[in-house]
Amino acid sequence: MKLGVLFSGGKDSMFACWQAIRKEEVACLITVVSRNPESYMFHTPNIRLAALQAEAAGLPLVEVETAGEKEEELLDLKRALLAAREQYGIEGVVTGAVLSVYQAARVQRVCRELGLWSFNPLWLADQEAYMEELIDAGFTVVIVGVFSSPFDESWLGREIDRRTLDELRTIAKKYQVTLTGEGGEFETFVVDAPFFARRIAIEETSKVYRNYNGVLRIERAGLVAK
Amino acid sequence: MILLIDLCYRDGSLSRDEFVAPVERLLRRIGVAFTIRHYTTVGAQDLESADAAILCGTALMDTGYTEHPELFRWLLTFERPVLGISSGMLALAAAFGGGTEPCREIGMADVRVLAPDPLFAGQEVFPAYTVHEYAVQVPGEFVALAASDACVQAIRHRSLPLYGLLFHPEVRNEWVVERFLGLVDRQSP
CATH class of the missing domain: 3.90.1490.10 (putative n-type atp pyrophosphatase, domain 2)
Structure with missing residues (x-):
């Protein structure tokens, strides 16, 4: 299955990406760049460096900007997923959601609307085991x-x-x-x-x-x- | 021994970490012995040595398990406790002739207890995490135990300890799984 990884540059989305690479085909990375430092959904420090990370991984990057206001963000997310589907034929989306029901549910809803599969391989992960694996890997x-x-x-x-x-x-x-x-x-x-x-x-x-x-x-x- | 069953689209899938692993970790924390099987590989030996079975959920788009009703027929004669979670509830109800109807809930929903049962004793309303596209039409041999505003959230067989939950108890309602395990008469450690 061709997947797009919703990607912030931080450890959770990168680790989720690695899980996805080992089990399915990752076709692209997707970032939603928020201009609002208080973004509800998308964290911001250094997100512009996502392009460099994508290059390091040898994966194409779909980048969409958002003003970062609560409800608008969802429309921007939808726009990003649509672009990824159109350009790279993704059938599903991977996130690094661990505990946030808020974040997981919102992405799931947008995916469902678009007929995309949703994967959260770090969901409710044991924190100790996850951090150990991150370093070991x-x-x-x-x-x-x-x-x-x-x-x-x-x-x-x-x-x-x-x-x-x-x-x-x-x-x-x-x-x-x-x-x-x-x-x-x-x-x-x-x-x-x-x-x-x-x-x-x-x-x-x-x-x-x-x-x-x-x-x-x-x-x-x-x-x-x- | 608890038989933990993976209903996801293939054995060792990317969804396993999301729908099976959290239940697996919960069982480990509670301290019960378990074996994990994909629904396509459940054998007579697994069923024989199981004191109870838990059927895990699947991703919203994942309905592959519904194409293999014959692989769930064992539920009709198992007679020991069963907990079907989300897609697992749909598989349990389907084995007993229950149909489904469209009902999409994604996120937290208030679940109201409708009928007395040891699983929900002392609870009236509690928030629960839902990710489902369909709800069950309660089969004749089952009763509805709880519901959200949108649909039935919990069912139980009238005479056997067979439970179905549409919400995901492993997210924020681990007590439900603990209570279910309290109903299991364990033959083995």
Whole structure:
């Protein structure tokens, strides 16, 4: 089955993409770029770098812009899925939804309207097992946004390796946050994945940070051999 | 031993992680032994050694299992507890001659308990996660136990512990699966 992966550049949609590649045919990646930093559906830091990630993966990218207002976003999502169907003949859509009933239900509704299959391979995933698998499989994931205490400026740009995962475990226990950042505590960007032909080298970044709220903007990045 | 049955479009499909794995993890957390089989590979031995069976759901577009009613005929003589979830409920009802009618619900819906049953004891209304395109026409040997504003959400056989749920209990209503397992008389660990 030809599938399009709804794609934000973060670890969940990338991992879902990898699951899909192993079981079906991924024909394209699809991003909805929100101009609203408070987007309900589509996270924003560094989403413009999705094109570079798509190139690293050797997959075409369908990119649609949205003003990022709550109901309009659904129409923009529909537009993106229609474009992916028209250009790449997709029969289904893959998302990285883990726990959000809100996000999963909205995508399911749009897919159903368009007669597309919907796949959420990370649905209700065990967070511990998922994070372990992510590292074991060879994903390189960097934290590019922090949105709650105790994630301070020092977390921006950190790679999620075993040491970071250990720290996240301690934090998850102490602060009642999710290990995966599912509650919006932090955002991630994938610089390497098992299905990437080349990996992303981050060359220049800038930080905007204040009171446990900040983003790492990737100003310049390129592809290098693995 | 609980027999957990995958109704998705093929064995080892991309939907398995979404519709079978969450139930699998729930059973593991509760601490019951189980075996997983795709509906096309359920054998006499599996049925014989099962203390109960759980039929998992499928993606909205996935109706392949409805083309193989003969693979669900064992439900008529199984007589031990069965929990059919979403598409699993449709398969259970179909085995007993129940038809379907279009009824699309996607997202959270309030489920109202209609008739007393140990599965829902103490509950009147609870929010549940739904992803379905059809609802069942309750077969004659079954009673409706609960409903949303749109359609029947839970059924039970009149004399056997055979249950069907249209909503997905593994999402936010794990207690329903725990209660179902409480009804199972386990012969093996």
